[in-house]
Amino acid sequence: MWQRWFTVKGRSLFSIAFSLHRLTGIVLTIYLCMHLAYLTSIRMGKEVFESFIATTVTPQFLIFDILLILAGVYHGVNGLRLIIHEFGLAYESRKSILYISVAIALIVWLIASYRMYVFVMGV
């Protein structure tokens, strides 16, 4: 049962990191398809594209942008952590590496979200 990929009870942070990695991976795949479809508007000309931008680059969509950035940043940073270990390095310090990567992900997320906020609000 696929629900067990997301078991949290009784599990360590590593399992939770795995669950989130899988979850964000699925979210990002869906977003990728949406993004490719969205970009079709560029081919349809200036008016269509600008109307797309006008509806999506708005304060109402900001929350989705920020969540998406969180998913992307987490998947990226956690992915780097996995690559280190899957290439056979540093198992012994995997706890500290996990904490560090979560911290990095949070920091990058906050910075990127702030820039996104500035970008959307146009301040």
Added chain:
Amino acid sequence: MDVEFKIKRFDGEKSYWQTFNIPVKKGMTVLEGLYYIKENLDGSLAFRASCRMAICGSCAVKINGKPRLACETQILEIGNKLEIEPLDNFRVIKDLVTDFEGFFAKHESVKPYLIRKDDNYEEPVELIQSPKELYAYYDFTLCVKCGICYSVCPAAATRDDYLGPAAITAAYRFNADSRDEGEKTRLALVCGDNGVWRCHFAAECSEVCPKQIDPAKAVQKMRFKAAIEAIKSIFR
């Protein structure tokens, strides 16, 4: 002191929770608690155990959500309310007894024994090994085949034929042994799509292993070797 044992039972058809209150002394293990129930409260309770000293690997159960060996877990270390369930990722036969046949079959399938060209059981010869060579694999020999690692593995949860951390660790243990000559064979055995590629380093196995032998590490090393071996085979 009375401690509450809430046990998830299964009678072949339905599963239900049953609660027992048992008197506990300092130092008493969960396994002793289970024996107390079986001997004094409900003789129909089924669980598995043998050595009572954490070397046979029979008694793994889930205690308050975490899989552990019942015989090396002290009740009072956990608290005065215990929730005991059978291991995840295994079919439950009765109460806390789960079906290990597949787990052992997987273990067997990676050939966990020395493979040598000069095998001669009529006139065995001594195989010399330095301490350094011993320590290259020693930790991984400590596995007691308790299945705890397998029970928390997210890949094993959804794919029944995944070899699982314990079997791959066993394969690694023999591949890392300087006396062994079967490395290629075992690499091929773990290289299928039910093998090392199903691991995504959730690394929970290493967190829960009662012998702390780090199965996740063995799986990563095995996979790295398997990948290199497979890529080399393209050019051969």
Added chain:
Amino acid sequence: MMANEVNKINKMNKEEMHTKRVLEPLAWLFQLISGLILTVLVTFHFYETHFVSHEAMEYELVVSRLSSLGHKIMYALLLFFVVFHAFNGVRAILLDTNFGAKYPQVVNSLCFLAFLIAFGYGSLLILAF
């Protein structure tokens, strides 16, 4: 576990198909490599469209980026790696299940098809300008 599954494991191990033995390792390795490359490319993509200036998403600018050769190459690489990484990831997820164990070829072909479609569709944009 049932006896037939045990048999399946033994059978599986005996007749390892050659393609299977190369596909899985290469897919794994390339997943890691594409992941590494993507952290750079996606960060750059995001930086360029959201950090530099508010005008970055104006139609003329978008089109001018799409028409420059350097950007075309960058977008093509980004598209290729991201689509591969996404659908190889989906493939790995599906192979983690009993369904994947039963129909590995179906999973592999479907994911490859999805990869081709998404890559082809995305390329239309890169080629349009």
